[in-house]
Amino acid sequence: MTDLNNKYEAVIGLEVHAQLLTKSKMFCSCANQFGAAINANICPVCTGQPGALPAVNRQAIELGVRAAMALNCQIRNESIFARKNYFYPDLPKGYQISQYEKPFCEKGSLTVRLKSGEQKQFGITRIHFEEDAGKNVHASHGTVVNLNRAGVPLIEIVSEPDMRTSHEAGQYLRALHSILQFGDICDGNMEQGNFRCDANISVRKRGDSKFGTKVELKNINSFRFVEKAIEYEIERQIDLVEKGEPIRQQTRTWNSSKNITELMREKESAHDYRYFPDPDLAPLVISEAWIKSIRSQMPEMPSQVLARFQKDYALSEYDAGVLTATKELASFYEQTAAQSKNPKASANWVANELLGRLNAAGKEIANSPVKAQQLGDLVTRIDQGEISGKIAKTVFEEMFLTGRNPAEIIKEKGLVQISDTGAIEVAIDKVIAANPSQVADYKAGKVKLLGFFVGQVMKETQGQANPGMVNELVKKKLD
């Protein structure tokens, strides 16, 4: 495949639908809430009753403008809502209110870091507002339309076809996801469909300026699947071209159990949505004054948090990068550091111990059994010499399994570190008495044996002795 990859290049553009974190829906006052009972959050407006009219939710506009700012877009002071007309049972009005010719912002960019260490900038074509559709729920007695999601505010973020590899697409998505989360714009929950991605992929011979026929991959619900699906699709298309077969304009979906893309529908001709300006809504005016006030309330973006972590907590760029991967993680880390007052050690515990353990357990930081305050408390107990770093790992494991506080575990298991000189000396004497030949070797100049004695003492004290003190006292005794 390497030869073929040199011969061809892929052209990838992404469309992301992100649900906005508003209290209410885009055009009515119904709650924007996931998981409510079927049709609990509906009203005449979002169910498309006769005579009902939309009224724009200002909070949705503000969140959209935040996204526009974070993605360096040019904001239009006057944009137009348009109707996208099509029939589908989950679309009660028979049209979706969206934006078409004049979206509220355009021409942005997003810079991401690739695994090569290189930074690459991808263009954002446009972002526009639209309302979500409902959901068809298939039940035993037939199909039911759940309209709780109908009218939930969305932004659609359309990228330029700037990506060339699945890795670039994946990194773009991760960076975008993180920006929307840090901005409190979208919660980013992909399983609930709050952050959905469609990818347009085509291949062409390197050097060609014309695009190949594109295939649209729809509704892929994880970053990893997006990467795999794109990877698969590129190979499938190259394979077709090599065989001299035409690439058909299709919509395909990712089958994650078979690891292949599958045909959803052929696009014989583009669907005619008969877009036209929605006469029920005046042009959306976003004034400079409004933009200014939104800017003043802009939450910290991931790049800003990263810089701050390096500066305020003296973290390496790598550690800061790991800890700002998601908003939850960054805030977990900050709480841990605030509790422990030891940012450096907290960074190690969160980035290495906790993340590793979560990963092994298949859990997310959001549902970590160990809370930030507890982890901070653990770090403090190490710093104060109450337990050793080694014991701390035992305590941590217990915390992870039971969710209990470190103090409780330390007390119950009797893990308090021995910092009593007398007790440690007793142990050292015992070890010296039991190992006369090693003592002789040490005294003859084999100073490397110091580690052996320390280890034996730790063993003798079941790891509870303060290792620093053991080190010091052993030396003193033997020298």
Next chain:
Amino acid sequence: MSSLHSLDIQSLLAGYQKNDFSVQEVAKSCLEAISKKNPQLNALLEVSKDRVLARAAELDQKKSDAQRLKLFGVPIAIKDNILVKDWQCTAGSKILQGYRSPYTATTVARLEAEGAVVLGKANCDEFAMGSSNESSAFGPCRNPWDLERVPGGSSGGSAAAVAGSLCPAALGSDTGGSIRQPASLCGLVGIKPSYGRVSRFGAIAYASSLDQVGPLGKTVWDSARVLEVISGWDRFDATTSKAPVPSYSDALKESTLKGLKFGFCKSWLEGVDPAVQKAFENSMQLLKQAGAEIVEIDLPYTKYSLSVYYLIAPSEASSNLARYDGVHYGFRAPEFKDSETLYNRSRGQGFGKEVKLRIMLGTYALSAGYYDAFYLKATQVRKMIQQDFSNAFKKCDAVLTPTSPSTAFKLGEKSDDPLKMYLSDVFTLPVNLAGLPAVSIPCGLDDLRLPIGLQIIGRPFDELRLLQMARVHESLFGVLKHP
């Protein structure tokens, strides 16, 4: 007491204040008139005796409100494309047969807050598409002046209910003349407010950028009173204006024409019925005698109004009516295989001929490849028509036209020829395209004693002066004695 149903609003309010009669007596009188005359007129599609009497009793309990409320105890018919909670709302279509409103339109809520009594739901052309009330799925409505003739449309039931003295006033909706033309054909005062003056929330959309709800009454004062109650900004309708609402009815006392100029367009009178032309000229004379000046104006682009209207209105309608799909509410075809046949059959069987015609027209005009030539072009010409009027208003304070080129025509006379039917709105359509306020007032009777209407078109949001002009004309011409 038997004639209470034929009193106008002003007389009703005066009577309540003097304690001459109760709301229940008035309501009963209206209900009696309905049971006597409605079987012939078919003006009202739903009348709920229980609800009407309960509301009347409730108002009689609060007699003191008669002093305070602007429409205390006034029975009003509501066009059946405007929602009133728990009442049916069919828009004259089989596709909404049996549909019960889950909420109340802003206009009706405002009427009720001022003490009005919802009397019934008035017949209309299907989805307000028509000029004769013959496209109603629930049978045509008849003109009280001559039962062989149409009351006009689409607010035909509203007009017939008032002209037939089933009630003193009604709400209608006007997209291309649907209040003014029936007002003209039934000898009433009908107001099409400026676009954005009155909330459309709860009024079933036909063409959203043209629709306005407005009153039909027997006098200028009555219609002005209803208009001031329903007007004003509504947070549920993003197209309503925040401009303050003056008390139109109170301001009629100061009506004068001194120093005002009326414009008229000579070319518009070509092809108009001679009787209509005569009445129109007579009205101009009356206004001149009252101190107004008449000037000739030119509205060169208004000749495209019909074409522009029949692109914009059907385009919007094709989208507005997509929600009637048999899935969520309303009529659903009894047999279907899949969602495709569910849609096709429910809509195919649920919509009438005229509605289907306009949906197809609009779908076509919005289609890829045709959008620029049809919909977009129409919106551009619409702007030129608006410009025509703003130019005219530099020369005059209001524009005069006949409301309709003819008086009431016979049932069936135009129903097979859409173009002929569309031409009956030739003077009213441009007003909606330009978003202007206009009123139709009686200005004569033809040889068959059928009413003729005069249309006065005002500047945007200048309803106050428009109604003052109408009031002066009314004081000179008089109020028609209804059949």
